[in-house]
Amino acid sequence: MVLLQLSEPGESPDPHQHRLAVGIDLGTTNSLVATLRHAVPECLPDVDGRVLLPSVVRYHRDASTAVGVDALAAQVADPRNTVASVKRLMGRGLADADAGMRARYDLVDAGGMVRINTVAGLRTPVEVSSEILQVLRQRAEDTLGGEVEGAVITVPAYFDDAQRQATKDAARLAGLNVLRLLNEPTAAAIAYGLDKSAEGIYAVFDLGGGTFDFSVLQLSRGVFEVKATSGDSALGGDDFDEALSNYLQEKARGADLDCGSARALLVEARRVKEALTSHDSVAAEVPMAADGTRQIMVTAEEFHHLTQPLIERTLQPVKKALRDAGLKPSDIQAVVLVGGATRMPHLRRAVEAFFGRPPFIDIDPDKVVAIGAAIQANVLVGNRQEGEDWLLLDVIPLSLGLETMGGLTEKVIPRNSTIPIAKAQDFTTFKDGQTAMAIHVVQGERELVQDCRSLARFELRGIPPMPAGGARIRVTFQVDADGLLSVSAREQTTGVEASIAVKPSYGLSDEEITQMLQAGYQHASTDMHLRALREQCVDAERLLEATRQALNEDAHLLNAAELAHVEQNMTALQALVQSADTAAIKAGVDALSAATGEFAARRMDQAIRKALTGNRVDNLPI
Amino acid sequence: MAVTVTEAAARHINKYLEKRGKGVGVRLGVKTSGCSGMAYKLEYADDLSAEDVVFESQGVKVLIDPKSLAYLDGTELDFVREGLKEGFTFNNPNAKNECGCGESFNI
Numbered sequence: 001m002v003l004l005q006l007s008e009p010g011e012s013p014d015p016h017q018h019r020l021a022v023g024i025d026l027g028t029t030n031s032l033v034a035t036l037r038h039a040v041p042e043c044l045p046d047v048d049g050r051v052l053l054p055s056v057v058r059y060h061r062d063a064s065t066a067v068g069v070d071a072l073a074a075q076v077a078d079p080r081n082t083v084a085s086v087k088r089l090m091g092r093g094l095a096d097a098d099a100g101m102r103a104r105y106d107l108v109d110a111g112g113m114v115r116i117n118t119v120a121g122l123r124t125p126v127e128v129s130s131e132i133l134q135v136l137r138q139r140a141e142d143t144l145g146g147e148v149e150g151a152v153i154t155v156p157a158y159f160d161d162a163q164r165q166a167t168k169d170a171a172r173l174a175g176l177n178v179l180r181l182l183n184e185p186t187a188a189a190i191a192y193g194l195d196k197s198a199e200g201i202y203a204v205f206d207l208g209g210g211t212f213d214f215s216v217l218q219l220s221r222g223v224f225e226v227k228a229t230s231g232d233s234a235l236g237g238d239d240f241d242e243a244l245s246n247y248l249q250e251k252a253r254g255a256d257l258d259c260g261s262a263r264a265l266l267v268e269a270r271r272v273k274e275a276l277t278s279h280d281s282v283a284a285e286v287p288m289a290a291d292g293t294r295q296i297m298v299t300a301e302e303f304h305h306l307t308q309p310l311i312e313r314t315l316q317p318v319k320k321a322l323r324d325a326g327l328k329p330s331d332i333q334a335v336v337l338v339g340g341a342t343r344m345p346h347l348r349r350a351v352e353a354f355f356g357r358p359p360f361i362d363i364d365p366d367k368v369v370a371i372g373a374a375i376q377a378n379v380l381v382g383n384r385q386e387g388e389d390w391l392l393l394d395v396i397p398l399s400l401g402l403e404t405m406g407g408l409t410e411k412v413i414p415r416n417s418t419i420p421i422a423k424a425q426d427f428t429t430f431k432d433g434q435t436a437m438a439i440h441v442v443q444g445e446r447e448l449v450q451d452c453r454s455l456a457r458f459e460l461r462g463i464p465p466m467p468a469g470g471a472r473i474r475v476t477f478q479v480d481a482d483g484l485l486s487v488s489a490r491e492q493t494t495g496v497e498a499s500i501a502v503k504p505s506y507g508l509s510d511e512e513i514t515q516m517l518q519a520g521y522q523h524a525s526t527d528m529h530l531r532a533l534r535e536q537c538v539d540a541e542r543l544l545e546a547t548r549q550a551l552n553e554d555a556h557l558l559n560a561a562e563l564a565h566v567e568q569n570m571t572a573l574q575a576l577v578q579s580a581d582t583a584a585i586k587a588g589v590d591a592l593s594a595a596t597g598e599f600a601a602r603r604m605d606q607a608i609r610k611a612l613t614g615n616r617v618d619n620l621p622i
Numbered sequence: 623m624a625v626t627v628t629e630a631a632a633r634h635i636n637k638y639l640e641k642r643g644k645g646v647g648v649r650l651g652v653k654t655s656g657c658s659g660m661a662y663k664l665e666y667a668d669d670l671s672a673e674d675v676v677f678e679s680q681g682v683k684v685l686i687d688p689k690s691l692a693y694l695d696g697t698e699l700d701f702v703r704e705g706l707k708e709g710f711t712f713n714n715p716n717a718k719n720e721c722g723c724g725e726s727f728n729i
Contacts, residue, residue: 003702003709004664006638006648012663038638039666047706143706411654445689521673521688528692 002145006038010417021179021381022140023187023373024153026129026167028087029209029236031055032367033136034374035144041191041371041378044143052366053139057131058082059120067135076263080106081118085210088233089114089125090170091162098233126170133174150179152377154369157183157215157229179380185215186224187372188336192360195222201331205351205359206338206369207314210236214318216325216332228325230317237273237341240307244298245269247306251296252286261287276300277343304346311350318354335359340366398516400477400485403440403449405430405541406534412477415445415517422478426492429473430542432549433465437473441487441502445520447527448534453516455502460489462496468542529582536585540577543589544570547596550603557602569595623695625650625677625684631701631710632680644668647676647683650699650712651690660693660727662712 007013022035022044030052034043043051050069058071059081066074075082088101094109101107106117115122133153140148153176155167164181171178182190185204189195194202199220206213213231217224245266264287275282281299288294322329335355342348342365352358363371401411404427413423429437437460444452463471472492479485488499520527547570555563573588627635639645644666651663667685670676675691677684686694698713717727 003704003707003711004662005709006635007663007665009649009665009668012651012653012661012665014661038634038642040638040641044706139706143708145707414653517673524689524692527689 008039010414011039019149019381020140020144020146021374021377022136022148022151023182023370023375023377024133024136024151024176025184025187025370025373026087026132026153026155026170027055027208027369028085028211029055030366031132031136032370033140034367034370035140036374036378041374043367043370044139046139053132053135054084055087055132056082056084057086057128059118059123061119063120065120065131067131079104081120083116083118083123083128086116086125086128089116090129091160091164091166092125100234126166126173129167129170130173133171133176137174137176149177150377150381151176152180152182152187152373152380153178154182154184154187154373156213157185157226158213158231179377182373182376183215183224183226184213184338184369185217185226185229185336187369187376188338189217189219189224189372190375191363191368191372192334192336194219194334194336195224198333200333201227201327203318203332203335203355204338205314205318205335205342206231207341207347208236208339209341210234210238212236212314212317214314214321216321216327227327228321230321230324232313232317235310235313237339239310240273240341240344241266241270243307243310244273244303247302248272248284248286248296248298252288252294272298273303273344276303277345300345307344307346311347314347315350315354329355332357336368337361337365338368398443398453398513399445400441400443400455400479401452402475402487403442406538407449408531408534408538409442409444409447409449409452412475413479417479420478420480422476424474424476427473427475428469429463429466429471430468431545432468434468434471435463435465436461437463437489439475439487439489439498439500441485441500444516446523447531451519451523451527455485456487456500458487458489458498458500460491460496460498462494463491464494468546533580533582533585536582536589537577540573540585540589543592544573544577547592550596550599554599554603554606557606558599562599566592566595566599623675623691624679625686625691625694625697625699626679627682627684627699628701629680631699632682634701634710635682639666642666646670647685648699649674649685650694650697651687652693662727663690664699664710 020035022033025032032043032051032053034041045051046053053068054072056068056071056075058066058074058078071082075084083105085101089097092114093112094107094114097107097114108115108117108122110122113124115124116128137148151171153167153171155164167181168178184206188204188206189202202217202219204215204217211231211233212235213229215229216227218227248265248269268284268286272282272284276298279300281297284296284298285293286296332355335351335357337348337351337359348359348361399411399415400413401409404410410425412425413421438457439460440449440457441455442449442452443455446452460473463473473489474492475487475489477485477487484501486499486501488497490497547566551566558566569592573592576585576588579585635648645668647667649663649665649667652660653663654660667683670685671687673688674685675688693716694714696715700711700713702708702711714727
């Protein structure tokens with residue numbers, strides 16, 4: 001069952017027309033997937049409520065994989081087959097792989113591109129990344145209950161063509177349709193809606209787990225251009241953990257830590273660092289080599305003093321980027337913070353002091369890139385018109401539609417739609433061999449054509465003869481910026497087309513429009529019943545027509561009594577159609593369906609026999 | 623005539639209205655789709671139109687135009703969770719049959 005989502009006013013999707021689009025932040029340390037739910041961008045959690053997926057893939061001997069938290073946990077036990085930070089290898093040859101990755105993994109050169117030798121065989125960085133993307137795609141599809149139509153994936157602004165192509169390949173391998181690769185700083189700016197703000201120059205300060213990126217963006221006419229990038233690929237939140245861990249070890253004056261407790265101390269340092277974001281002092285439990293733990297108090301001030309050199313290190317690339325772009329800190333209109341490490345209060349203060357303005361911090365810095373990508377994906381997949389927020393548009397005062405069988409109106413463009421607008425709907429033929437279709441364009445809110453205003457009529461001719469319901473006729477309603485309506489009908493297989501243009505508002509005063517609207521509201525209940533009745537009548541006519549056709553061709557399949565029974569039910573239904581009793585007509589339709597069930601089965605048998613006669617089994621098209 | 627929302631639905635509507643940062647409530651409606659059958663509309667409401675019928679349920683304002691109300695009278699809007707999926711459903715006593723996925727219905 002489909003669960004409905006809240007939409008923006010006037011943007012409820014048609015049934016089965018949801019276009020699911022996601023934004024993916026494919027990070028060095030963690031990856032996330034986000035989408036618009038109830039028209040609000042959100043990162044999607046897994047079954048355990050975790051939003052961050054550690055970008056770690058572990059390969060097993062049987063070629064199966066573990067991705068995320070499970071893989072991360074195995075990193076110590078099985079380091080060679082557990083691939084982390086694979087983003088550093090994307091689109092790279094063995095020669096340009098960084099030293100850290102070379103030390104950790106068994107890297108092999110294969111045709112100029114690096115591969116990782118694992119217990120499951122050689123794996124390319126593209127394959128490893130695609131494992132991560134597959135998990136995120138699956139999470140999105142489980143959450144949204146449908147296939148993901150497209151994805152926007154973010155990449156660092158400094159990624160070159162080979163790295164971007166590798167990212168695209170990974171997505172394709174994971175079964176994702178890439179709508180666009182988006183620069184990470186641009187995604188962060190979009191998340192804050194800066195693309196809709198005044199033109200100007202913005203900065204994005206991204207301090208992740210292990211990397212620091214700084215970008216200067218220029219916005220002109222809604223498009224971001226990267227003016228300068230800089231950073232430090234070996235500086236991140238982990239360095240703050242390490243500094244604190246060393247400090248604690250020194251303070252505890254314990255003997256040298258063994259490997260296991262060194263790791264435990266690092267984990268503890270990280271906890272203390274995070275706690276110091278909202279507390280002035282925190283008690284650290286330092287594991288001792290002998291036994292047990294020792295408690296050491298750490299104040300925020302100590303931590304700040306301790307890590308001040310790291311903060312200074314982030315400002316060096318910032319100054320360089322500004323210098324490259326020929327800008328002063330005061331030229332920057334807003335600074336966006338990205339990455340979990342930017343939660344540290346003293347870092348925020350340093351950024352504020354440098355630029356002379358408080359940075360943007362409202363959106364969770366871990367999620368901001370994925371959220372921006374989701375917003376962009378939603379626009380690209382066509383769920384939302386770009387620019388509609390600030391363009392003042394005219395609206396259509398009354399719904400526009402056409403007449404369908406039974407004298408019912410089918411609204412194609414609902415009232416209050418902003419113009420210009422174009423909407424298409426598919427219709428089909430009612431009778432076997434029908435070669436023409438009359439299109440009656442009407443305006444109004446009532447359910448029956450007779451109560452609406454007739455705007456125009458035209459015919460589509462030259463439909464190839466097909467069984468009823470076989471033709472696909474696409475009718476397109478288009479209202480241009482001047483309010484001119486043009487309606488076109490096109491048979492999809494042959495391309496025959498007919499069209500007409502009218503001015504719907506012509507000759508209607510405001511009072512008349514108001515009157516038509518009110519009539520629609522007053523007659524809501526009667527209209528509902530009339531619509532149900534007419535639909536039932538159309539159903540009955542369709543069944544009668546089909547039965548008549550069948551009797552013409554194959555009456556010999558029935559004996560006299562059976563034929564009389566069918567005909568009797570037909571006459572009864574024929575009479576009922578004239579009545580205004582929806583339920584009685586429904587009963588009549590059901591009765592005739594039941595009476596012709598056996599007839600239909602015999603016709604089917606006969607058709608199959610005909611198809612099989614004179615054919616050898618091996619000649620049959622199976 | 624009335625339309626109601628469950629406590630769970632109200633909680634989520636309020637949460638999303640807050641996240642979105644504007645809106646007075648939600649607008650429920652129906653639209654015809656295809657040759658027969660109705661589809662539900664569920665949207666944020668930014669302002670009230672003169673003809674809107676307004677219900678207040680569980681502290682949530684529910685706006686409906688009178689034409690849609692004919693199809694929705696007695697409906698309860700609920701919020702459900704199935705595994706990772708979550709969203710709103712219409713418990714509509716007027717609906718005779720629904721398509722397999724519950725996105726459209728007939729009276």
